[in-house]
Amino acid sequence: MADLWQNAMDHAVAAARRAGQVVREALLDDRKVMTKSSSVDLVTQTDQKVEQLIIQSVKEKFPTHRFIGEESVAAGEPCILTDDPTWIVDPIDGTTNFVHAFPFVAVSIGFSVNKQMEFGVVFSCLEDKMFTARRGSGAFCNGEPLQVSGQKDIQRSIIATEFGSNRDPEVVDKMFSSLRNVLCIPVHGMRGAGTAAINMCLVASGCVEAYYEIGMHVWDLAASSLIVSEAGGVLMDVEGKDARASADGGDARRGAKSVRCACVFRRSGRSDVPTDRRSQQQNHR
Ligand SMILES: O=P(O)(O)OC[C@@]1(O)O[C@H](CO)[C@@H](O)[C@@H]1O
Numbered sequence: 001m002a003d004l005w006q007n008a009m010d011h012a013v014a015a016a017r018r019a020g021q022v023v024r025e026a027l028l029d030d031r032k033v034m035t036k037s038s039s040v041d042l043v044t045q046t047d048q049k050v051e052q053l054i055i056q057s058v059k060e061k062f063p064t065h066r067f068i069g070e071e072s073v074a075a076g077e078p079c080i081l082t083d084d085p086t087w088i089v090d091p092i093d094g095t096t097n098f099v100h101a102f103p104f105v106a107v108s109i110g111f112s113v114n115k116q117m118e119f120g121v122v123f124s125c126l127e128d129k130m131f132t133a134r135r136g137s138g139a140f141c142n143g144e145p146l147q148v149s150g151q152k153d154i155q156r157s158i159i160a161t162e163f164g165s166n167r168d169p170e171v172v173d174k175m176f177s178s179l180r181n182v183l184c185i186p187v188h189g190m191r192g193a194g195t196a197a198i199n200m201c202l203v204a205s206g207c208v209e210a211y212y213e214i215g216m217h218v219w220d221l222a223a224s225s226l227i228v229s230e231a232g233g234v235l236m237d238v239e240g241k242d243a244r245a246s247a248d249g250g251d252a253r254r255g256a257k258s259v260r261c262a263c264v265f266r267r268s269g270r271s272d273v274p275t276d277r278r279s280q281q282q283n284h285r
């Protein structure tokens, strides 16, 4: 049976690749840096230009589709998810990295129908890694299948997190207290790429066992939430409840702009998920 949304997914991959080219070219020029909610919450003209390029290209091909775009919402557009086909776009996830030419910068394009992610595309444009997932058809990086880590022992795991843009000392203290609690489990290590989308693709790739962050926005994780779940991972909120509703824009439905979400590895019940020899070796170490 023809896949109703394959054409849209192909468009998303091509649009992400074109957007990545714009980002790489912009790295050769001065980046005009502006701020949003605080002095460390950065945005550039490239973020805005890339988002408009993606949205305009979709409107020409799919005129009835709707959009939730990070920079459109920042400019006052509503952040409400309906049953309509909706493109959830973070034109540059990792703007601070982009400003500093730190090599983890993602273009993230998620696509939702009936409030359910149908496909996700995350292009790590400085690594030239195209992460994709179609609901029910697995997750891939440059065409190679992805599978979350099979590691079941958190003491043999790497955990990723991000610090966000809140510099209120009380909030920072709470963040450091969480970091301390996790480090002292103990875990092998903690990492952060500076972008939720790439952190979640690292979970899907099996090289990070779990990622948590308080305060992500729906556009940060819409695409990568499907990439994680199609690689055998699970998403949950900080109470351990299924967070796909939030990731699919549940909070966007209610007009909230940020979701609380933890994204952790766990072998799904699927029998078709191949055993990861590397994690077997770790289990017997
Ligand atoms: O603003 P941007 O570049 O799209 O978001 C960058 C980002 O690192 O900030 C959030 C909070 O740390 C993360 O969830 C997100 O990936």
Ligand SMILES: [Mg+2]
Binding pocket: 090, 092, 093, 094, 219, 220
């Ligand atoms: Mg983002």
Ligand SMILES: [Mg+2]
Binding pocket: 047, 070, 090, 091, 092, 093, 094, 095
């Ligand atoms: Mg962004």
